[in-house]
Amino acid sequence: MYTPEWEIEELIAQNPGLLGYPFRRLKLLERQKYLKKVGRYIDLLFKQGDYYLLVEVKSNFVDDKSVILNQVIPYKKALAEELGVQEDKVLCTIISPIGFSKEIERLCKEKGVVTKIINKSRLTYALKLSTKNRNLHAETRDIRTLSLNQSFENTHMKELANLFIRISNSAPIMAHEVYTGSNGVLTSNNDMWFWLFYSVMDRRANASTFIKAKEALERERLFAPYKIVNLVKIRGEKAALNKIAKILEQNNFPLLNDNKMGKLSFPKSIVDAAKFLGLYGYDFMCLYEAYVKKYNGNLKRARDSLWNDLQESIYGVGPRIASQIIRGLVLKGPWNLPLDDNKFLEKCRYNVWMAGNSRLGLIEDESEYNEKLGKFADDFLDGNRGIIAHVLWFIRKRYCNRPPKCRECPLNNFCLRASSLNFSAL
Incomplete structure (x- = not known):
C-alpha cells in the first residue's frame, strides 16, 4: 500500500x-x-x-x-x-x-x-x-x-540522570520534610538514629507522623537509643515495650497492631534497633567501620552482611526496610556502600507507576522495572540504584500528590503527563 x-x-x-x-x-x-x-x-x-x-x-x-x-x-x-x-x-x-x-x-x-x-x-x-x-x-x-534514535536516547538519558542526581542531592528522605525545603542530610548520630527509628516503623503506617513519635519520646527523655537500652536493663524488655507503647498512645500516635506483637509491634522495633546500635557504641560510623573491617574492605560483602543482620536483629524489618536504612545512610549520611544491587530500586506499585507510562516512561511494564531501571543506573548513574528509588519517591510525594503541581516539578520536561498538559518547559 x-x-x-x-x-x-x-x-x-x-x-x-x-x-x-x-x-x-x-x-x-x-x-x-x-x-x-x-x-x-x-x-x-x-x-x-x-x-x-x-x-x-x-x-x-x-x-x-x-x-x-x-x-x-x-x-x-x-x-x-x-x-x-x-x-x-x-x-x-x-x-x-x-x-x-x-x-x-x-x-x-x-x-x-x-x-x-x-x-x-x-x-x-x-x-x-x-x-x-x-x-x-x-x-x-x-x-x-x-x-531507537541513539543520539537522542543517550542525550535524553544523560540529562535525566543528571537531573536525578541534582534532585536526590537536594531532596529529603523523610516524609515530614518533603515540603520544608530540607536537603535531608544526616549530619549527627542523633539524625542517623532518627532515620533508623523512622525506617523500622515504616510499614503500614503514615511515615509523616513518625516525627510525632520522636517528639513524644523526647518529652519523656526516652528517645536516645542508650536510654531505651538502659530502660530495658532496669525494668526488663516487656515493661520497656509497654512504657513506650503507653507514651505513644497518650500522644495519639497510631500503633500498628500485628498478629505476633499486637500493639507492641512498633515499640519492639524501636527497642531492637536501639539494641543493635548499642552493639557499636551507639555510633553509626563505628557500625559501618566494623562491617567494612570484618570483610577486609570488601564493601559489597559488608553491605550484604549488614542488610541481612538488620533483618535478623530488628523486629519488623524485611528486605525493603533494610534496603531503605542503608540507602538513606549512603545518600544522606557518611556511609560509602555501593547501591548497585536491584534491591535498592525498591520495586513497589508507586514507583512502578512513577517510572511507567503515566509519568516518566522509563518502563513499559512492571516486569521490566528492575531490568530497565537497573540498566539506566548502570549506564548513567554509576550503578547507583538508590538515587532512582529516592527520586521516584520524592517527586511522587512532592509534586504528584493531588492536586499535582506539574508546573513546579523539576521533571516536567521528561514527564508524559506534564507533556500532555502542555506544561513542558521547552
Whole structure:
C-alpha cells in the first residue's frame, strides 16, 4: 500500500512515537518550516531540551545521495544558522516506510544522519486509527519496538540522570520534610538514629507522623537509643515495650497492631534497633567501620552482611526496610556502600507507576522495572540504584500528590503527563 509523504508527515506530527523515540517527549515546533537561506522546506521540526530534530520524510525507497547531500545536510546548516545554535544541536532523521540502500546507510552514518524505517504494518495500523479519529498518541504505544534514535536516547538519558542526581542531592528522605525545603542530610548520630527509628516503623503506617513519635519520646527523655537500652536493663524488655507503647498512645500516635506483637509491634522495633546500635557504641560510623573491617574492605560483602543482620536483629524489618536504612545512610549520611544491587530500586506499585507510562516512561511494564531501571543506573548513574528509588519517591510525594503541581516539578520536561498538559518547559 502506497502512503503519500504528506500523510506520513501528518501521522508523525500527531504521534512522535512513530519515530521510535522512547519517551515521546519531542515537541513539534513546525511543519513545513521554510528556510530562507536555501529556499526549501523542512518536513518536520521537533525540539527536546536544547536539541532540535529535523525530520525528512520520504515515501519511497531511498537510494539517491542527493537527498542527503543536497537536502538534509544543507537544511541542517541553514537551520542552525537561522536559530543561532551550533550544528551539533541539530539532529537529523530521514524516514521511509520502505528502506534505504546500503550506500545511503553508509553515507548517513558518515554524516551523522539517522535512518529510520517505519514498518508498513505499523503505519497501516496508525492510518486505520487515524481514520477513526482515535488518539494515535495512546493507541500506537507498541511502535516503540522500532529502532531507537541513539543520539537522542543517550542525550535524553544523560540529562535525566543528571537531573536525578541534582534532585536526590537536594531532596529529603523523610516524609515530614518533603515540603520544608530540607536537603535531608544526616549530619549527627542523633539524625542517623532518627532515620533508623523512622525506617523500622515504616510499614503500614503514615511515615509523616513518625516525627510525632520522636517528639513524644523526647518529652519523656526516652528517645536516645542508650536510654531505651538502659530502660530495658532496669525494668526488663516487656515493661520497656509497654512504657513506650503507653507514651505513644497518650500522644495519639497510631500503633500498628500485628498478629505476633499486637500493639507492641512498633515499640519492639524501636527497642531492637536501639539494641543493635548499642552493639557499636551507639555510633553509626563505628557500625559501618566494623562491617567494612570484618570483610577486609570488601564493601559489597559488608553491605550484604549488614542488610541481612538488620533483618535478623530488628523486629519488623524485611528486605525493603533494610534496603531503605542503608540507602538513606549512603545518600544522606557518611556511609560509602555501593547501591548497585536491584534491591535498592525498591520495586513497589508507586514507583512502578512513577517510572511507567503515566509519568516518566522509563518502563513499559512492571516486569521490566528492575531490568530497565537497573540498566539506566548502570549506564548513567554509576550503578547507583538508590538515587532512582529516592527520586521516584520524592517527586511522587512532592509534586504528584493531588492536586499535582506539574508546573513546579523539576521533571516536567521528561514527564508524559506534564507533556500532555502542555506544561513542558521547552
